Structure formats: structure tokens, C-alpha cells
Amino acid sequence: MTEKSYDILICGAGMTGAGLASVLALQGLRIALFEAHKPKAFDLSQAFDLRISALSPQTRAVMQRTAAWDNLQAMRACPYRRMRVWELQGFGDLTFDAGQVGAAELGHIVENRVTQAALWQVLESQANVSLLCPQKPVKTYRKDGIMHVETQTGECFTGKLLVAADGGQSMVRQQFGIGVNRSQYEQACLVASVATQLGQQDITWQRFTPTGPQAFLPLPGQHGSVVWYNQADEVRRLSALSNEQLGEQIMQQFPAQLGDIKVVDKGYFHLQKQHAQQYVEDGLVLIGDAAHMINPLAGQGVNLGFQDIACLDEVISQAIDQGKDWWRADQLREYQQRRRLANRLMMETMDAFYHGFSNDQSAIKWLRNGALALARLGPVKRQVIRYAMGMQDVTAPLAKVFTR
Ligand SMILES: Cc1cc2nc3c(=O)[nH]c(=O)nc-3n(C[C@H](O)[C@H](O)[C@H](O)COP(=O)(O)OP(=O)(O)OC[C@H]3O[C@@H](n4cnc5c(N)ncnc54)[C@H](O)[C@@H]3O)c2cc1C
Secondary structure, eight states: OOEEEOSEEEEOOSHHHHHHHHHHGGGTOOEEEEOSSOOOOOOTTSOOOSOEEEEOHHHHHHHTTTTHHHHHHHHOOEEEOEEEEEESSSSOEEEEEGGGGTOSOSEEEEEHHHHHHHHHHHHHHOTTEEEEOSOOEEEEEEETTEEEEEETTSOEEEESEEEEOSOTTOHHHHHTTOOEEEEEEEEEEEEEEEEESSOOOSEEEEEEETTEEEEEEEETTTEEEEEEEEEHHHHHHHHTSOHHHHHHHHHHHSOGGGOSEEEEEEEEEEEEEEEESOSEETTEEEOGGGTEEOOGGGSOHHHHHHHHHHHHHHHHHHHHHTTOOTTSHHHHHHHHHHHHHHHHHHHHHHHHHHHHHTOOOHHHHHHHHHHHHHHTSHHHHHHHHHHHHTOOOTTHHHHHHHHO
8 A cells, every 4th residue: 555645644624623734834844634524615695504613812813824714704703792691590790891801802703614614725725735535534553653544545644743633532532542531411502593683793691590501692694693501301302393482482581682583593412521631642642622522611612622723833833943853742742731731721610610500509609609709800800801712821820830
């Protein structure tokens, strides 16, 4: 079998695999990127996709290193300036405003496939990137210190570094025997794409109820996404309703801020938390959902993936500048130390929200109200906004302690 040789082999060209390839290509590295599923071409007349993400300014900054952000804006994205969080029972009610930290917006709500398409447009123009799709790796291994990928079509590719960007069920991670810590939440989440009677909004909101959070994310024009967390059985029941019946249920159960809505599409997701026990080995690195999956409560999943990208790009670039073997575990370990800690911290923060707000014990209520009162103070609020926007790395001091 003839082997095609590259510097880097990336398995999975979703948002994080494509994002990583686009920035590593700027370092002149030769990259092969494998994607099993060909995404549908984007067209403005298409209905909004159910899978959307709130992209943080830090994610935008990574995409702005190439034309990806301009490409994305040429398709469709909805900036949001404010974020409101409140409780149905209790007195917690907080509104975060980008103006409080001198920013124009807190983030953008974007369909996942638009983000992916914007990155693919960049990859197609990068001469040192081979975007191979549909192409499904079936066997990945290390032989004589070289990483190998064999595909369904019987071809073999080699590289110094293999990147697992193939999502939560990562085949690469499993083939290298890297274990995960995993837990399933009791709640599931219903997502409905809706047409709104109200005009385009610049606020996302989330209301915490004893049965789970309810949220609204604005999309361009009179569109939005409604997210409804509840016990898995109830979410299944709701998702089996017709669009009209579900629309009525949402109007009855959701806050008046939603206005009149019409359900266009719907789906539901199980919630799980999963963390790989290691991110690196010699010639191997895990990024994005292949490394970590978190509760989507605060919409941070893909943003963590883009922070992985920024960190890995920096670590590889430093090693290349110093003439080191950038694909070796001793060079990649800094990436693991920085990102594993930061991702873990975000997972724990989401768990604190999840358990803290689904709990009616008086001690927890007292703690929750105390935390919300604290968060209302100007300096604390600004720190929370910076953290949510990715402007503040709260793990930097911790990482110093842990890497000593
Ligand atoms: C309900 C819900 C809401 C969410 N909301 C948000 C949000 O608001 N903000 C946010 O930041 N995140 C959100 N997330 C999380 C976010 O969707 C994920 O973190 C993100 O999609 C991960 O991107 P990824 O590229 O790492 O993995 P994936 O999106 O899973 O992409 C993996 C890619 O690899 C390909 N692949 C898999 N196996 C192979 C193989 N063997 N060969 C070739 N290709 C392969 C797949 O086809 C896919 O294209 C949400 C998640 C859920 C469930």
C-alpha cells in the first residue's frame, strides 16, 4: 500500500478540526483532514438549523486569523449584547451587558453548519491543506514513531502528529485506548427553532425553574431558538408533539418575554459530561468534544474547543521556533496541562449551576441567592462577563500551581 505523507493528520472536520487546520496551516505545516460526512451546501433560503452555538469573542478572534469570520458574517449570524439570567422562584435576577466591559457584544449566535462552512471555505483556499471528504479513517496507529491513518477506501496516510477531532464518540481516542470519565445527567434538552412575532433581539435569556432551565437564543430576523431542559421522559413527550402543540406548550410554560412564536423544527439531546483521562501521547493529541463534552447550559462546548485550538497552535509554534520535536509528548504536555485544567474548571462550574439551580433545599437556596447577590456587584459582574466572553483566563494562576 503506498503511503501519502503529511506533517499533521486530523480526523474530523467539524468546527474544531476545521478550525485547527485553518490556523496550523498558517505555520506552513502540511495537513490532511479527514471528514466522513459531506455537509449540505449553505443557501440563505434554507431554514435555520437546529444545532446552533453561542460563539464567544475569543472564538471569533481565532476565526479572524483567517477569512473564516468574514465568510461566516457573509452567511448569517446574530450578535447579542445582553444576557439575562433569573429564577422563577427566588429573587435572583441578573442582566449582563457588553457595555459593562466596553465591548460591542457578548457573542454571536451561529448555526454550527455555518461555522463549519465558513472554515471549509478557508481550507479550500489553503494550498498546504488537503480536505478529504467523504473519507472515513477506519484504522489509526503508531508504527516506528510515525502516525498512520488507513481509510475506508484502502488508502494509507502518515504524519508526525495525529489529531483526534472526531467528536464525543472519537474512534481515534478509542483506538489508542484512552479512557474517559463520563456521567449522564437526569435532564435532557429540547431545542426548537422558532419564528418570532417580535423583531430581531439582542438579548439571550435563561430562566431557572425547579424542573430545569428555559432559554431563548436570538437568530437573525424574526427567528430564534428555544431551549427547554426537563426530565428526560418529559422532554421525549414534548418532542413527540406536533409543531403546533409544542408551540402552545412553550407559550404556556415560557416567560412572556418570548412573545408569540411558531415552532418550525424541533429535536432533543441527552446531556452528558465526559472528560478524556489524557489529551496527549507521542504523536497524538485530542481536541474539542473528542477530549471533553460539557453540559450545554451556558453554551461553552465549542468555545472550549476553540480555546484548545489557540493553545495547541501556540505550543506547536513555540516548539518549532525552538527547533524542538513539536509532535512529541514532552512538547505537547503543556497543552494538556493548560487545557485539561481549564476545561475541568468549566465543567465543574456548569455542574454547580446545574445542581445548584435544580435544588430546593434551603441551604442551597441560601447559597444560590448569596452567589447571585455577589454577582450583582459591579467588579464581580465585570469579571463574570469577562470569563463568559473568554477575555479572562481564571485558570492561569491555578495552572501555574499545578504545573510546578
Ligand atoms: C443541545 C446542545 C447545545 C449546544 N449548544 C452549544 C452552544 O450554544 N455553544 C457551544 O459552544 N457549544 C454548544 N454545544 C456543544 C457543541 O455543539 C460541541 O461542543 C461541538 O459541536 C463540538 O465540535 P467538534 O468539532 O469537537 O465535534 P463534532 O461537532 O462532533 O464534530 C466531529 C466531526 O468529526 C466527524 N467524524 C467523526 N468520526 C469520524 C471518522 N471516523 N472519520 C472522519 N470523520 C469523522 C464528524 O462527521 C464531525 O463532522 C451544544 C451541544 C448540545 C448537545
